Amino acid sequence: xxxxxxILLENEPGALSRVVGLFSQRHYNIESLTVAPTEDxxxxxxxxxxxxxxxxxxxxxxxxxxxxxVVKLVDLTxxxxxxxxxxxxxxxxxxxxxxEIKRTTDIFRGQIVDVTSTVYSIQLTGxxxxxxxxxDAIGNSSVLEVARTGVTGISRGEKVLSL
Amino acid sequence: xELLSGGEMLIRALHDEGVELLFGYPGGAALHIYDAIxxxxxxxxxxxxxxxxxxxxxxxxxxxxxxxxxxxVTSGPGATNAITGIxxxxxxxxxxxxxxxxxxxxxxxxxxxxxxxMVGISRPIVKHSxxxxxxxxxxxxxxxxxxxxxxxxxxPVVIDVPKDVTDPARKFExxxxxxxxxxSYSVPSKGHTGQIRKAVEILLSAKRPxxxxxxxxxxxxxxxxxxxxxxxxxxPVTNTLMGLGAxxxxxxxxxxxxxxxxxxxxxxxxxxxxxxxxxxxRFDDRVxxxxxxxxxxxxxxxxxxxxxxxxxxxxxxxxxxxxxTSVLEEMIELIRQSETQIDKKSLDMWxxxxxxxxxxxxxxxxxxGNDVIKPQQAVQAVYEATKGEAYVSSDVGQHQMFAAQYYxxxxxxxxxxxxxxxxxxxxxxxxxxxxxxxxxxxSVCITGEGSIQMCIQELATCLQYxxxxxxxxxxxxxxxxxxxxxxxxxxxxxxxxxxxxxxxDFVKLxxxxxxxxxxxxxxxxxxxxxxxxFALKNRLVFVDVYVDPSxxxxxxxxxxxxxxxxxxxxxERT
Numbered sequence: 001x002x003x004x005x006x007i008l009l010e011n012e013p014g015a016l017s018r019v020v021g022l023f024s025q026r027h028y029n030i031e032s033l034t035v036a037p038t039e040d041x042x043x044x045x046x047x048x049x050x051x052x053x054x055x056x057x058x059x060x061x062x063x064x065x066x067x068x069x070v071v072k073l074v075d076l077t078x079x080x081x082x083x084x085x086x087x088x089x090x091x092x093x094x095x096x097x098x099x100e101i102k103r104t105t106d107i108f109r110g111q112i113v114d115v116t117s118t119v120y121s122i123q124l125t126g127x128x129x130x131x132x133x134x135x136d137a138i139g140n141s142s143v144l145e146v147a148r149t150g151v152t153g154i155s156r157g158e159k160v161l162s163l
Numbered sequence: 164x165e166l167l168s169g170g171e172m173l174i175r176a177l178h179d180e181g182v183e184l185l186f187g188y189p190g191g192a193a194l195h196i197y198d199a200i201x202x203x204x205x206x207x208x209x210x211x212x213x214x215x216x217x218x219x220x221x222x223x224x225x226x227x228x229x230x231x232x233x234x235x236v237t238s239g240p241g242a243t244n245a246i247t248g249i250x251x252x253x254x255x256x257x258x259x260x261x262x263x264x265x266x267x268x269x270x271x272x273x274x275x276x277x278x279x280x281m282v283g284i285s286r287p288i289v290k291h292s293x294x295x296x297x298x299x300x301x302x303x304x305x306x307x308x309x310x311x312x313x314x315x316x317x318x319p320v321v322i323d324v325p326k327d328v329t330d331p332a333r334k335f336e337x338x339x340x341x342x343x344x345x346x347s348y349s350v351p352s353k354g355h356t357g358q359i360r361k362a363v364e365i366l367l368s369a370k371r372p373x374x375x376x377x378x379x380x381x382x383x384x385x386x387x388x389x390x391x392x393x394x395x396x397x398x399p400v401t402n403t404l405m406g407l408g409a410x411x412x413x414x415x416x417x418x419x420x421x422x423x424x425x426x427x428x429x430x431x432x433x434x435x436x437x438x439x440x441x442x443x444x445r446f447d448d449r450v451x452x453x454x455x456x457x458x459x460x461x462x463x464x465x466x467x468x469x470x471x472x473x474x475x476x477x478x479x480x481x482x483x484x485x486x487x488t489s490v491l492e493e494m495i496e497l498i499r500q501s502e503t504q505i506d507k508k509s510l511d512m513w514x515x516x517x518x519x520x521x522x523x524x525x526x527x528x529x530x531x532g533n534d535v536i537k538p539q540q541a542v543q544a545v546y547e548a549t550k551g552e553a554y555v556s557s558d559v560g561q562h563q564m565f566a567a568q569y570y571x572x573x574x575x576x577x578x579x580x581x582x583x584x585x586x587x588x589x590x591x592x593x594x595x596x597x598x599x600x601x602x603x604x605x606s607v608c609i610t611g612e613g614s615i616q617m618c619i620q621e622l623a624t625c626l627q628y629x630x631x632x633x634x635x636x637x638x639x640x641x642x643x644x645x646x647x648x649x650x651x652x653x654x655x656x657x658x659x660x661x662x663x664x665x666x667x668d669f670v671k672l673x674x675x676x677x678x679x680x681x682x683x684x685x686x687x688x689x690x691x692x693x694x695x696x697f698a699l700k701n702r703l704v705f706v707d708v709y710v711d712p713s714x715x716x717x718x719x720x721x722x723x724x725x726x727x728x729x730x731x732x733x734x735e736r737t
Binding site (some may be wrong): 063069071 | 289469
């Protein structure tokens with residue numbers, strides 16, 4: 001099963017490499033990874049999506065917790081949560097295609113953020129599934145380039161991940 | 164407030180941390196630190212002959228004393244040579260602090276001379292690491308390093324120190340912190356009382372219980388508590404390779420070591436048990452054999468300080484995270500209070516069954532004939548000559564297993580071996596570390612002619628510091644354990660495991676280093692020569708014992724089976 005693990009990490013040199021290293025060292029899988037400092041500049045927030053059965057996920061969270069630089073973590077998929085990913089995608093848009101792509105972008109509530117006579121650059125936010133569906137709808141043959149940020153997330157309601 | 168350079172701070176901080184001994188080897192990037200060592204007399208530095216030996220010596224010191232071992236090496240090759248020893252300590256959870264020199268901060272990343280990314284290279288095999296950015300941070304980093312290395316599940320910590328940070332011309336105010344608190348690191352102490360209560364009730368209701376204790380009991384200084392609890396319960400106790408000495412081997416409740424080369428009775432008892440209490444163990448693959456067939460009828464109670472060790476391979480029915488000391492104290496108290504009575508009748512029947520297994524006498528040694536020495540007999544001779552009172556280190560292979568099986572450890576911290584990583588070359592430097600910690604004790608390294616050659620250069624270190632380590636080499640003229648596997652699984656094709664014609668004359672070799680060498684080739688001379696060797700109290704003696712090269716280690720687990728599946732000899736299996 002796919003899990004989204006959010007981590008508060010000391011904003012220290014090398015801290016990220018300890019997390020990433022743990023995954024490769026123990027043969028865990030990283031589907032996506034996002035990281036940036038939080039409102040408290042001494043902390044980074046890191047979000048990892050990974051795939052594994054309950055036993056594996058338990059080991060992953062235990063080993064992450066053992067890393068000295070990891071301050072706190074939560075498996076967002078254990079409860080109600082919001083996940084978002086941002087994608088920038090460059091597609092061929094010439095002739096009749098232009099209107100069709102514009103319409104599809106609107107349906108997915110994306111925005112065309114750059115235009116040339118033959119190319120649209122589209123920005124789209126949503127769950128990873130939604131971004132996948134958009135790419136399916138546009139069709140592989142039209143897609144020139146894709147840049148995705150990876151998933152970030154937050155739990156629903158009053159629960160917070162903070163110190 | 165005193166003004167000190169970074170190099171001086173480092174050594175002063177070690178002293179303030181209570182460090183007496185430092186094992187190391189100098190080099191360019193560490194020279195400011197070495198100059199600071201020269202100008203003081205509080206921390207003694209031991210010059211080894213290879214950085215790997217520095218880490219193993221510090222490791223041996225740590226295992227024997229319970230205090231952290233400390234290592235100082237230079238950058239580049241100095242640092243990479245230390246890696247094997249750091250990994251060894253990591254796998255066995257040994258507290259260690261390794262200080263490595265690094266090139267100037269301004270040169271880092273430029274492929275400078277003797278530059279290597281020590282923090283990166285050591286990352287998967289350390290509990291934590293630090294790169295010092297400024298000399299003013301040295302006291303707090305040293306404090307944190309020792310705190311992390313010695314608390315919770317212990318392990319090695321690396322401090323990488325760029326040379327400019329130790330510059331003698333730049334002085335800073337020095338104050339060593341009294342305590343340290345880290346928001347991202349907390350040490351589990353007491354276990355969950357509800358869980359402990361649950362475990363105690365299961366334990367008391369058991370019909371066929373086994374207490375399975377490991378290195379965590381030794382690291383956690385809980386051997387006395389374990390022994391007390393075991394005696395109250397009257398249950399059989401087995402120790403892992405790392406746990407030998409946690410429970411006194413001569414005790415009748417002790418059924419021997421378990422696992423791949425464990426005793427028949429220990430492995431049969433584990434397999435037949437209905438409750439297994441694992442304390443400070445990690446259900447290692449060398450213990451469990453096939454996990455799916457492990458202890459099919461048993462409820463598993465697992466006590467460990469590291470939550471990640473629990474249910475990693477074998478799912479625990481009652482997991483308890485806590486220090487073994489506090490959990491055992493609480494268990495003993497709860498056992499006393501509990502109204503549940505031990506089922507004496509079932510326990511008696513269980514012991515009868517175990518005694519039946521024990522009667523098989525799986526470690527019985529029969530003479531090879533023709534005055535040939537069996538390797539087991541060499542270990543028995545060491546046991547007799549040292550009256551079971553020695554600190555015994557070992558390398559890795561057949562001799563290691565024979566030492567584990569035939570030297571009956573009565574006390575914790577006496578058996579010093581690389582259990583997790585299985586590092587050849589570990590034993591001799593580790594024995595040096597032990598000897599430095601306890602100058603009047605007997606420190607003996609039981610080794611093989613293969614392993615000893617991996618750190619033999621330390622004969623020079625022993626001469627320099629007058630360390631009367633005893634080396635007993637079970638010389639079977641081959642890589643015995645490799646050869647045993649080749650016998651059993653590869654049709655006797657000895658691919659690169661023999662070298663009889665190119666072995667050095669060890670007696671001459673140790674004499675060249677200024678020590679004493681004794682060769683033993685006949686069983687009839689074994690005890691006498693062993694006595695002679697140990698009678699030379701102030702000299703390093705190398706006893707080169709020629710043993711039967713065809714001998715295998717038994718019992719031996721049958722791969723893919725359960726714990727009851729064992730070879731008992733070359734011709735017999737369960």
